[in-house]
Amino acid sequence: MKHGVLLILFIFFIFPFTETQAIEVSEKQDLAIFGLTRSVYDVPEDVLVFADSSIKHVFVNLKRFDVLGYGQYRIESEDIDDFVKRVREIRSEKAKEAGTYDEKFGTVVIKGEDFDRIVNSFLVVLPTLASYTITVERQEYISELTTYVRRKYEVGVVIDITFVDVREGTQRESLRVAGSGSHADVDRAGRKAVENAISGLSYQIRQVEAFKIKSGVVSVRGDIVTFVPGKNLGVKPGDEYEVMMRQEVGKTGRIVEMPTGLVKVKKVYPELSEGRIVYQKEQITEGDQLVELAQFGAQVSFYAGMMKVDIPDMDYSFKLQGDTPVAGEYYYIELNQKEREYVPDVGIRLVKNLGYRFRGVFDATAILNFPLFGGLGELGIGSTFYKRRLSIDLLAAGGILYMTTFSKDLSQNNVSSLIIDGEEIDFQYDPALNIYGISVGVKGGMGFNFRLNQNSLLRLAFNYRLYTPIKNWRMRIQETGGSDKDSVTIGSDSPNIVEDEESEGMKRVSISGYEINFSYSLRF
Incomplete structure (x- = not known):
């Protein structure tokens, strides 16, 4: 009942006010979508x-248009200007009650009753396939003396979408989307390419x-x-709206709209929405203009900080001997790992x-400890x-830790080759050693954020990790030269x-403990 009263008040009191203050209020408009024109492809x-179907689905999901589908009509890009011109003519002839007739554009004939409804729409969407490329990758493999050929198709598409303002008889906007897809079946590769191209269309339209x-x-x-x-126009929790105010630019007499506040949508009802004020440069009042941001x-943050670790002293040589040990014969690296409590x-x-x-x-975090990097x-x-x-x-997360010395060249002491775990590693082929270990665990955290503007914020975070210690290290020894590279x-x-x-x-290493970091975030 409360929301119904608010809606009535808005209609009877805000609308008259908007006429003098140029407040715009969105309403659903008819939108006619034509079929995708493929040109010569x-x-x-x-x-x-x-x-x-995918293009139509995007517009339907936006909920801000009444979508009329005319997929059976595909107007070529070179005929769009003629289409716009004819729309303008029909609009001017409406007052004369010219009647409805079939219209022809290139090879496409639009039925009179369809064209009449299209002309009375708000917008017409004309999608055109600007590019459709197919690349074939051949892969040969042999099984039981038989050679088989496997083909993999890579399809790339570029789609141009032209918006025609029917009331003005002009091209209002033009968007371009592109994508690629691969599959052993060329048709499925094409559908994947279209799907990837269309995936960002909703965001582009809203911009x-x-x-x-x-x-x-x-x-x-x-x-x-x-x-x-x-909900009737597709407003969703988490959406943001700028509060706009008309201001004069200096003493030029020119009036422009400037953002003076930001509102974040909290709850959405069938015909009303509630948002929380994020910031306001001037007091937000009834009748102020709101524009979708x-x-x-998504948000991308870049952070730096310090974390608690338990890395014991390993400042010594790490030696490897053969399967049949001989005193004084070994490969080795200098580990040079100092004890660390914080990194x-x-x-x-x-x-x-x-x-x-x-x-x-x-979160993707680099632990800046050397030589044992995490x-x-x-x-x-x-x-x-x-x-x-x-x-x-507040944050609850699970993760995986990978620590490594990276690949380090081995030195030798009184030996030209060693058989390690049954594999001969020849020193003349420049063997290298990589020591690595894996751990899993959980993280809980709390962050304090300050919103700078609509696109950025600062964050101070406190986290605590509980990870399994790395005790079972793995050592990979590999020849970097020679033909076999054992x-x-x-x-x-x-x-x-x-x-x-x-x-x-190698000793036990743990990263369980506290972390503090500071970040700068960009919102998209």
Whole structure:
């Protein structure tokens, strides 16, 4: 009942106000979509049908258009100007009641009743296939003296989408999307290419000024702003809207709209939406203009910090002996790993919004310890609590740690080759050693964020990790020269590892503990 009263108040009080203050309010408009024109390209029919369906599906899901499908009509790009011209003529003849007639553009004939409805639409969408390329990769393999050939098709597509403003009789916008796909079946490769090309179309459409949702503020209660529309035009929790205000540029007399605030949608009802004020340069009041801030719903953060580790002293030679040990004969590297309790780290965070409060998070962290370098990949879900520009987020994630010395050239002592775990490693072929270990664990964290503007924020985070310690290291020895490049991998409990007064094996390493980092984030 409360939302119905607000809607009535908006209609009777805000609309008259908008006429003098130029407040725009979006409404659903008819949109006619034609079939994808393939021009001279030989495109499988099922790929064309899939493209038509995919493009139409994008516009339907946006919910801001009443979509009329005319996939049976495919107007060539060179005939678009004639189409626009004829639309303009028909619009001018409407007052004379000229009637409806079939219209021909190139080889395409549009039925009179269809053309009449198209002319009365708000927009016409004319998709054109600008490019369709097929590359074939041949792979041969032999099985039981028979040679088989496997083909893999790589298809690339470029689609131009032209928007015709029927009321003005002009081309309003033109978008280009591109994608590629590969498969053993050429038709499926084509469908994948179309799917990848269309995947970003919704975001591109929402970026076009003419297609953005616009409205006026119905009411303001504390930090909560109510406005129309709601689900009926595709508003979703997590969407953001700029508050626009008309201002004069200096003393030129020129009036422009400037963003003075930002609202984040919290709840969506059938015909109303509620948002929380993120920031406002001037007081937001009833009747203020709202304009959709089209974003992909993603965030990229770059961070640096310090983390607690338990890396013991391993500042000694790491030696490898043969399967039949001979005193004084071994390969070795200088490990030179100092004891560490804290190490610096840097990383990148990728965030995908899952509505108003929840987010999917992936952290890729580099542990800047040498020579034993670490790489962390952690995937989790976060929850955010907002208060104007400030927000607090909580994170729960699981991940995997990979630590490595990278490949280090082996030195030798009184030996030209060694048989290690049954494999001969010849020193003349420049053998190298890579020591690595893997750990898994979980991370919990809390971040304090400050929103700088619509596209960026600063974040201070405190995390705690609980990871299994790395005890079972792996050692890969590989010849880097020669034709065969023999290699062998052994464990940290291998008898080929020498432990004496000058050398020890790999010790237990752990990264469980606290971490603090600071980040700068960009929103898209």
